[in-house]
Amino acid sequence: MNGRKRKIQIKFYVTEEERALIEQKMKLVPTRNMAAYLRKIAIDGYIIQTDHSDIKGMTAEIQKIGVNINQIAKRVNATGSVYQEDIEEIKGVLAEIWRLQRLSLLKAR
Numbered sequence: 001m002n003g004r005k006r007k008i009q010i011k012f013y014v015t016e017e018e019r020a021l022i023e024q025k026m027k028l029v030p031t032r033n034m035a036a037y038l039r040k041i042a043i044d045g046y047i048i049q050t051d052h053s054d055i056k057g058m059t060a061e062i063q064k065i066g067v068n069i070n071q072i073a074k075r076v077n078a079t080g081s082v083y084q085e086d087i088e089e090i091k092g093v094l095a096e097i098w099r100l101q102r103l104s105l106l107k108a109r
Contacts, residue, residue: 022034054104054107058101061093061096065093
């Protein structure tokens with residue numbers, strides 16, 4: 001113990017599934033030493049955070065379209081006619097979705 005380079009121990013608990021996943025990922029690198037693998041991942045590994053605000057915006061717009069279509073369908077069933085302003089509103093919301101998608105794709109580059 002006196003000749004150890006590393007003298008501080010860090011412990012943590014995992015589930016059976018988490019341990020199996022760690023072992024599975026270990027097979028992808030040339031090591032059988034779990035301590036070495038975990039140390040390397042903890043020091044050199046990185047976490048990728050993604051921004052989902054564009055997707056949330058598109059989801060909100062799609063939800064609006066769904067509500068509008070339901071309202072239009074009720075009106076058509078009640079009156080037997082479709083209004084041009086309803087169609088234009090849907091086209092406007094669709095245009096916003098396409099804008100958000102293009103913006104999202106430009107950010108991904």
